[in-house]
Amino acid sequence: MARFFAFIALLFFVGIAAAQAPAWPGRIEAARSDWNAQTPPELGWIAVERLPDDWNLRWPGFDGAVWYRLTWSQAAPLDDTALFVEYLTFAGEIRVNGALLARDVSLVEPLSRMWNVPRYWRLSPPLLREGENTLLLRVSGFSQYQPGLGQVQVGGARVIHERFESSRWLRQYLGFIGMAIGATVGLFFLTLWLLRRRETAYGWYAANQIAWFPIAWNMVATSPWPFASTDAYQNLIEIAVPLSSACWAMFVLRFCERRWPRREIAMWIALLAVSLWILLAPHEAKKSARDLANLLSTLVVGGADVLFLWFAWRGGRNDQRILSLFAAAVFGAGVHDALGVAGVINDTTNYATLTEHITVLGVAAVLAWNFVRNLRRIEGFNVELQRSVEEARTELAATLSRQHELELVHARLGERLSLAHDLHDGLGGMLIGNIAELEHAPEQISSRKMLDALRELRDDLRLIIDTASAQHYGEHSLVQLLAPLRHRMTRLFEAYDIDARWRIEKLGKVYLTTTQSLDLLRILQEALTNVLKHSGATRVDVDLTNDDGTLRLEVGDNGRGMPATDEQSSGTGMRSMQARAQRLGATLSLGSKPGATLVRLNMPLPSN
Amino acid sequence: MSEAILIVDDEPPMQARLRRILAALGHTDATLHCAPNVATGKAVANARLNDAGGFALALIDLGLPDGSGIELIRWLRARDEALPILVISAWSTEEMILGALRAGASGYVLKERDDMEIGVSLKNVLKGGSPIDPFIARRILGLIGQPIAGTAVLEPLAAADHALRELLTERELVILTQVAEGMSNREIAESVNLSRWTVDTHIRNIYRKLSVKSRTQAIREARAQGLLR
Numbered sequence: 022m023a024r025f026f027a028f029i030a031l032l033f034f035v036g037i038a039a040a041q042a043p044a045w046p047g048r049i050e051a052a053r054s055d056w057n058a059q060t061p062p063e064l065g066w067i068a069v070e071r072l073p074d075d076w077n078l079r080w081p082g083f084d085g086a087v088w089y090r091l092t093w094s095q096a097a098p099l100d101d102t103a104l105f106v107e108y109l110t111f112a113g114e115i116r117v118n119g120a121l122l123a124r125d126v127s128l129v130e131p132l133s134r135m136w137n138v139p140r141y142w143r144l145s146p147p148l149l150r151e152g153e154n155t156l157l158l159r160v161s162g163f164s165q166y167q168p169g170l171g172q173v174q175v176g177g178a179r180v181i182h183e184r185f186e187s188s189r190w191l192r193q194y195l196g197f198i199g200m201a202i203g204a205t206v207g208l209f210f211l212t213l214w215l216l217r218r219r220e221t222a223y224g225w226y227a228a229n230q231i232a233w234f235p236i237a238w239n240m241v242a243t244s245p246w247p248f249a250s251t252d253a254y255q256n257l258i259e260i261a262v263p264l265s266s267a268c269w270a271m272f273v274l275r276f277c278e279r280r281w282p283r284r285e286i287a288m289w290i291a292l293l294a295v296s297l298w299i300l301l302a303p304h305e306a307k308k309s310a311r312d313l314a315n316l317l318s319t320l321v322v323g324g325a326d327v328l329f330l331w332f333a334w335r336g337g338r339n340d341q342r343i344l345s346l347f348a349a350a351v352f353g354a355g356v357h358d359a360l361g362v363a364g365v366i367n368d369t370t371n372y373a374t375l376t377e378h379i380t381v382l383g384v385a386a387v388l389a390w391n392f393v394r395n396l397r398r399i400e401g402f403n404v405e406l407q408r409s410v411e412e413a414r415t416e417l418a419a420t421l422s423r424q425h426e427l428e429l430v431h432a433r434l435g436e437r438l439s440l441a442h443d444l445h446d447g448l449g450g451m452l453i454g455n456i457a458e459l460e461h462a463p464e465q466i467s468s469r470k471m472l473d474a475l476r477e478l479r480d481d482l483r484l485i486i487d488t489a490s491a492q493h494y495g496e497h498s499l500v501q502l503l504a505p506l507r508h509r510m511t512r513l514f515e516a517y518d519i520d521a522r523w524r525i526e527k528l529g530k531v532y533l534t535t536t537q538s539l540d541l542l543r544i545l546q547e548a549l550t551n552v553l554k555h556s557g558a559t560r561v562d563v564d565l566t567n568d569d570g571t572l573r574l575e576v577g578d579n580g581r582g583m584p585a586t587d588e589q590s591s592g593t594g595m596r597s598m599q600a601r602a603q604r605l606g607a608t609l610s611l612g613s614k615p616g617a618t619l620v621r622l623n624m625p626l627p628s629n
Numbered sequence: 630m631s632e633a634i635l636i637v638d639d640e641p642p643m644q645a646r647l648r649r650i651l652a653a654l655g656h657t658d659a660t661l662h663c664a665p666n667v668a669t670g671k672a673v674a675n676a677r678l679n680d681a682g683g684f685a686l687a688l689i690d691l692g693l694p695d696g697s698g699i700e701l702i703r704w705l706r707a708r709d710e711a712l713p714i715l716v717i718s719a720w721s722t723e724e725m726i727l728g729a730l731r732a733g734a735s736g737y738v739l740k741e742r743d744d745m746e747i748g749v750s751l752k753n754v755l756k757g758g759s760p761i762d763p764f765i766a767r768r769i770l771g772l773i774g775q776p777i778a779g780t781a782v783l784e785p786l787a788a789a790d791h792a793l794r795e796l797l798t799e800r801e802l803v804i805l806t807q808v809a810e811g812m813s814n815r816e817i818a819e820s821v822n823l824s825r826w827t828v829d830t831h832i833r834n835i836y837r838k839l840s841v842k843s844r845t846q847a848i849r850e851a852r853a854q855g856l857l858r
Contacts, residue, residue, distance in 0.1 A: 476743075479741055482741075483741060487764070500810065500811075501767075501809075501810075503811055504763035504764075504767075504809060504810055505762065505763050505764060506811070507763075507811030507812075507813075508762060508763050508808070508811045508812070509746070511811075511813035511815075511816070512746075512749060512813055513745070513746060513749065515813060515815060516745075516749040516752075521813075523811075523812075523816070
């Protein structure tokens with residue numbers, strides 16, 4: 022910010038100094054000669070009223086060398102005298118009392134460009150004389166480019182040096198600073214835009230800075246390099262002005278989030294036309310072409326800046342308002358400069374460059390401000406995001422747990438239904454059968470048979486309870502459902518010294534319906550109970566495998582075998598097993614001889 | 630060692646049935662001490678524990694007219710660490726049996742089983758065995774959040790008892806899993822290369838940890854509520 026105020030202070034200082042520059046204390050005369058003249062002409066001297074002087078006003082269309090002769094009367098003391106020459110356009114040599122003080126590199130095309138180089142010398146005897154002294158300046162220039170001489174001052178060394186320093190600051194140092202800032206900022210915004218094409222405003226600002234570069238270069242260039250002629254060099258500089266103005270207008274529109282396609286195209290067409298005119302205009306028309314381009318540029322920039330103020334202060338953002346003020350300041354300076362160049366006002370000090378730098382700082386400040394604001398928004402957004410993620414998570418957890426509860430409820434309902442079904446199918450059927458038998462022929466029912474019937478009912482109930490309670494904790498494979506029966510029967514076999522061997526294979530993925538599981542378990546239980554109670558075996562083998570989609574159950578023992586017409590109880594047991602096998606769609610076979618009894622069940626498994 | 634057996638059951642037919650089964654195992658009526666409720670059970674037990682060397686076995690019904698058999702089990706366990714306590718249960722739920730085991734029971738018999746089966750269980754316990762069923766093993770595995778394969782668990786595992794999981798050894802977990810699959814103690818013993826008595830010891834230890842766990846937890850909870858200091 023300190024630099025900003027330094028600029029402002031300088032602006033006022035220079036302005037005041039320029040206004041208060043004293044008139045030349047002696048006579049000023051000018052005379053024309055050709056490009057290569059080494060000595061001033063004898064004739065043709067014309068008095069010049071004041072400096073700065075533009076010879077095109079006196080001798081329109083004259084290109085070549087003009088000699089300025091300034092005389093003054095120097096009073097003692099002689100040891101505190103200094104000479105200041107503000108500029109000469111474009112190049113030349115300077116002599117005091119016939120002695121050469123300075124001679125520029127090239128006084129013919131490609132002409133040196135010393136139009137922005139202030140000069141300063143201490144003058145002392147023998148060069149300086151008491152009384153009349155003569156300052157001779159030979160200036161080479163073109164009528165189209167404001168040829169002539171800037172202010173010239175002789176006086177006390179201290180005052181003159183201050184004058185020189187402030188002029189050098191404004192014309193040279195600021196030029197370098199501006200070029201550096203412009204290039205840096207231009208490249209910076211160009212990179213920004215390349216990485217983020219959506220920020221078209223910054224892209225146009227970069228274009229504006231880059232287009233401005235030749236103008237900034239012009240402030241510090243001392244030769245038309247890389248061009249061979251002043252005209253070619255000037256063409257580039259002069260095209261740069263409308264180009265950068267148009268880029269600025271585009272920046273203003275985009276920065277205020279506006280798009281005016283037809284008016285934008287019209288502006289670019291006008292630009293193209295004026296650029297072509299600059300390129301094609303004959304040498305004599307260069308000045309008018311330049312003035313036209315400058316006028317157009319001023320209109321474009323002025324219009325853009327007025328729009329900028331309008332957009333910004335009618336519902337715009339704060340950054341737009343701040344920047345619109347900077348733009349207005351630059352425009353004011355630009356108008357001033359344009360008037361100076363056109364000769365309407367008698368001040369050729371270039372303020373646009375200075376205010377341009379301030380605007381660059383403004384744009385940088387706005388960018389930084391936007392950056393910080395975006396960061397804050399991102400941080401806020403993060404907090405917001407975190408909160409909504411938290412909310413979503415809570416909601417999801419609630420939904421999931423509700424869903425889980427529902428699933429549990431459904432599962433329990435399903436269990437209850439299947440339990441009721443099992444009770445109806447198994448116990449119910451058996452009860453009805455027993456009741457019917459009792460009603461039909463009560464006298465034929467032995468208490469033994471009654472006991473067996475009741476036990477059968479109990480065993481069924483146990484199986485149903487085991488199955489139902491196992492399923493309460495999730496779906497179980499057949500292996501899991503088999504576990505309680507296997508465990509119980511094995512313990513009983515062990516108690517009776519019967520060696521029970523189980524081989525259960527490939528059943529991990531077999532899931533049966535509850536009714537099917539019950540029937541299967543019931544058949545197995547019946548077969549094992551028969552072995553336990555009737556066979557007198559010492560060994561029983563239980564094989565249960567999934568053999569390519571067929572469930573095979575084999576219960577084999579080495580007992581006494583089962584006579585074809587056995588006691589009634591095992592007969593009813595066998596009948597019940599057959600009935601269950603039929604329900605399972607399975608085949609049940611019994612092979613029995615002394616020392617080897619085998620019950621075999623083949624059940625096709627439902628393919629998933 | 631004492632021959633005395635404590636029977637606490639409020640149903641006379643069940644008492645008579647147990648006497649019959651025990652008689653078949655060689656226990657005379659004189660060694661059987663019966664009580665129909667918790668209060669009498671405590672009185673009978675107190676008299677015996679104080680002067681006559683305790684019991685060889687206690688059979689406790691869970692649903693008693695004046696209180697819960699679980700409470701009586703806890704009371705007995707507090708007075709005799711080593712006493713085998715069997716729960717006599719009707720069509721009890723797994724919860725009840727698990728509660729009894731956590732209170733300190735050493736096993737359980739189901740009333741609905743044949744006399745022969747009950748006899749086998751009693752003989753086994755008197756010889757120092759520890760009866761266990763697949764569903765109990767499954768419940769214990771479920772408690773510590775380690776369901777066995779083939780089981781899609783619907784109950785949330787959030788309540789997994791990590792402390793109990795820490796207490797159980799790998800071997801004990803293997804045995805629990807095998808029990809849950811329906812293997813008998815003998816089969817397990819063969820499968821892990823142990824004697825079946827060692828398997829019994831492991832199961833006893835599992836039960837002990839289950840009850841110790843529940844006791845330390847009770848103490849911790851009581852402390853937390855300011856009931857204990």
